[in-house]
Amino acid sequence: MRVELRSVGVELGGCAVVDGVDLEVRPGEVVGLVGPNGSGKTTLLRTLYRALAPTTGTVLVEGHPVASLPRRRLAQRLGATVQEPEQRAALRVIDVVEQGRVCHQGWLEPLRAEDRVAVAAAIAATGLDEFRERDVRTLSGGERQRVAIARALAQQPRILVLDEPTNHLDLRHQLAILDLTARLAADGLAVLLTLHDLRLAVRYCDRLAVLSAGRLVAAGEPTEVLDTELLAEVFGVRAEIRPNADGEPVLDVLGLA
Numbered sequence: 001m002r003v004e005l006r007s008v009g010v011e012l013g014g015c016a017v018v019d020g021v022d023l024e025v026r027p028g029e030v031v032g033l034v035g036p037n038g039s040g041k042t043t044l045l046r047t048l049y050r051a052l053a054p055t056t057g058t059v060l061v062e063g064h065p066v067a068s069l070p071r072r073r074l075a076q077r078l079g080a081t082v083q084e085p086e087q088r089a090a091l092r093v094i095d096v097v098e099q100g101r102v103c104h105q106g107w108l109e110p111l112r113a114e115d116r117v118a119v120a121a122a123i124a125a126t127g128l129d130e131f132r133e134r135d136v137r138t139l140s141g142g143e144r145q146r147v148a149i150a151r152a153l154a155q156q157p158r159i160l161v162l163d164e165p166t167n168h169l170d171l172r173h174q175l176a177i178l179d180l181t182a183r184l185a186a187d188g189l190a191v192l193l194t195l196h197d198l199r200l201a202v203r204y205c206d207r208l209a210v211l212s213a214g215r216l217v218a219a220g221e222p223t224e225v226l227d228t229e230l231l232a233e234v235f236g237v238r239a240e241i242r243p244n245a246d247g248e249p250v251l252d253v254l255g256l257a
């Protein structure tokens with residue numbers, strides 16, 4: 001299932017925070033949305049899961065404007081996580097992940113066998129088995145991040161939108177989550193995620209879309225997009241992509257530009 005942004009613009013507080021962005025994410029690919037702090041990444045993602053209506057342009061899911069899709073239908077297709085998942089209510093991990101099934105259940109219907117299978121798979125995929133019964137308010141930031149991803153996975157979406165999914169995660173869990181997104185893409189999901197670590201973006205994303213001051217300034221394969229000039233101009237760093245001993249591209253960060 002494809003997701004498309006057509007000339008999407010968002011004005012907030014009288015400022016153009018996102019300006020005329022065209023971007024498509026296709027089944028089978030992980031697209032990394034990268035850009036400096038305040039460049040509009042979260043704002044753009046919010047238009048995808050309808051937390052925010054674009055001021056101009058359209059967001060299409062499989063050719064249908066998201067604004068015209070009932071929320072339940074959208075949730076069956078698109079799962080999303082926010083940047084700092086918070087949980088105020090006394091809920092167990094399993095309860096939160098089960099919320100991901102609401103879009104597939106009938107009104108006040110109990111969980112069916114297939115719902116339990118989806119929930120168990122989402123918990124296993126995010127390595128949360130040992131936390132199933134824990135009150136989410138007692139979890140660490142990284143554990144909470146994984147619960148949010150598990151809830152989105154429990155929706156069994158065809159499009160996954162993750163805002164800084166590696167935030168708060170230790171290195172092992174960062175790699176585990178990015179390996180998981182790569183596997184999900186290989187299974188046919190369209191994945192759009194934001195990442196600050198450009199080294200991980202190079203390693204794990206099929207394509208990158210670079211935002212700078214709300215505008216899409218480059219899009220394409222990581223090795224094509226992240227050239228020395230762009231890294232200096234947009235990110236303010238001196239860095240370059242080089243092949244490692246196995247011939248894989250790696251980003252070498254040398255310092256400030």
Ligand SMILES: Nc1ncnc2c1ncn2[C@@H]1O[C@H](COP(=O)(O)OP(=O)(O)OP(=O)(O)O)[C@@H](O)[C@H]1O
Nearest residue numbers: 012013015017035036037038039040041042043044
């Ligand atoms: N309600 C608002 N009114 C005015 N400006 C806003 C509002 N919400 C966000 N902004 C501004 O919009 C810009 C883009 O914010 P956004 O959170 O989308 O950036 P980001 O690229 O996700 O940043 P980060 O990497 O820091 O998470 C920021 O400069 C922010 O201050």
